[in-house]
Amino acid sequence: MLRMSTLFLRTLRDDPSDAEVASHRLLVRAGYIRRIAAGIYSWLPLGYITYRNIERVIREEMDAAGFQEVHFPSMLPREPYEKTNRWEEYGPDLFRLQDRKGGDYLLGPTHEEMFTLMVKGEYSSYKDLPLHIYQIQTKFRDEPRPRSGIIRGREFVMKDSYSFDLDDAGLDASYEKHRQAYIKTFDRLGLKYNIVAAMSGAMGGSRSEEFLAPCPTGEDTYVLCEKCGYAANVEAMITKVLSKEIATPPAVEVMDTPNTPTIDSLVEVMNKNYGGGFSAGDTLKNILLMADGVAISVLVPGNREVDVKRLQANLSGVKELRLFEEADFATRKELVKGYVGPQDAQKFGLKLYADPRIAVGTHWITGANQLNKHARYVTHGRDFQVDAFVEAVEIEAGDLCPKCESPVIIDRAIEIGHIFALGRKYAENLDLTVLDHEGKSRVVTMGSYGIGVSRAVAAIAEQTHDEIGLSWPIEIAPAQVHIVATGKDDQPFNVAEDLAKKIEASGRTVMLDDRRDASPGVKFKDAELIGNPIILIVGKALIDGKVELRIRKSGEKREVALESAVTEVLALLV
């Protein structure tokens, strides 16, 4: 039983000045967490109980799925990360340290290497597969910008699991098994979430989905089709191009378009000198970029922006991508800034990409590769050829769902889980092989699956709080029932104590506000701030043999007879 009279807890009346988002503000005010350094937090008793409740649910679901728990150290040697090249790749995000002999160590940001090596050390036969193991571990990433309290810390707890299979079919099954386990887990945690197609990106691999908990303070942007349920990370959104009949356009016509280096200025001149009715969507933007030191050109409609991050995610293998700068134009005089067109890309030795919106057969107004000149009727397939299509534009609300063609919405969310079909990258680099039934050595294929455990505390707080405080789901709350005793006599305190014991005897958790010196107002405010789901008030109504029952979430209150109070409370907790 948690007794407020002795609980290590001090609630704050004012919001802490360094907290912005609701979860951060309220978790600090309600005495769940305290900041130690940027992105590093301590868990106080209430916070730690809540955190452990979440951990428990996750662990139960992992175990129920038949996954086995292990525990690695946080501090790890350099060598394994050297072999997968991540000692370098992780860059400054990796916390590094040295021992007294100058040996390099790191604080684990994630543990693919260690799991792979562990399995390699024990297993060598296909008969041992499939295998699923997981851990719940503190992870360290020296984030460039820790943010939003516990949502994005430099130290955080993650549940990470890994699957090991002989072949692709096995990996698919393992992936699906994890997916189902995650659905159960997040449902139990009381989170609203969407499963969203994601890019596997830096982790490599073939298939990847994110579990995103929608909330306005989230850092991730995703698209959602409210009609058919299609959901995707903006990077992974697939463009739907409606095919339309296109008459064969006239031959290319070069036009004088003085002082039109921008789309807006071009449209204005076109409307003035070449008849009206032109809009930015009729023009073609030629975006020049440097991809790992090589100049490339990407075509997008003039009314759309390029999303460099999304573009990079879709240009497989490109490590560094940036827009052309003045210096790049200076070294490539043939590329006339503001007047570039795709017609001469081959001549210029430019690799040419197009957003899918630039379909074959469409024609555009675009640069003529001469200062102050543009060309029209420039037709894809006739006047230029692209090397490849690539998703490049910034997704906007109203873009069409690739499945059902209705307009999508754009929403924000917190990423609470991510599942990857990793494939063989790590197994190859670390030489994890098993013998198959023919006695031949085969590289194992892996999956990697994460849940942000500490982040889930914040995500749940974000989704469930209201103006006056936190409001936890039953299974997560520090206590399921919060009993407040008010008055100056002993009687309500004795009655409250008795109720607390009975409810606890029924297997429920109880917090008892047995403070003799606090006023009723203080106790009510604290109860609401702390956010336990059921609040039972023993006080004034006791004269009539009643106690007051409140539902934190709905605000509903009613008086119930003392004798039936326990039954009523238990009925609310099923």
Next chain:
RNA sequence: CGGGGCGUAGCGUAGUGGCUAGCGCGCCUGCUUUGGGAGCAGGAGACCGAGAGUUCGAAUCUCUCCGCCCCGACCA
């Protein structure tokens, strides 16, 4: 790393060159109070982020450093 802001008691804050750094919450003592963050009286608690400088005099001005928050490029 670029842009913006902030650092004064446990928390929230006032104080732009002048005397003993002020207020609210919280904390301690006493009395009163007990259904919506109680009242009165008394009290403790601050090397004003650190260092250097300017000045008769610095929380206040200058420089450097450190720390923190927010907005952008990365991720559970």
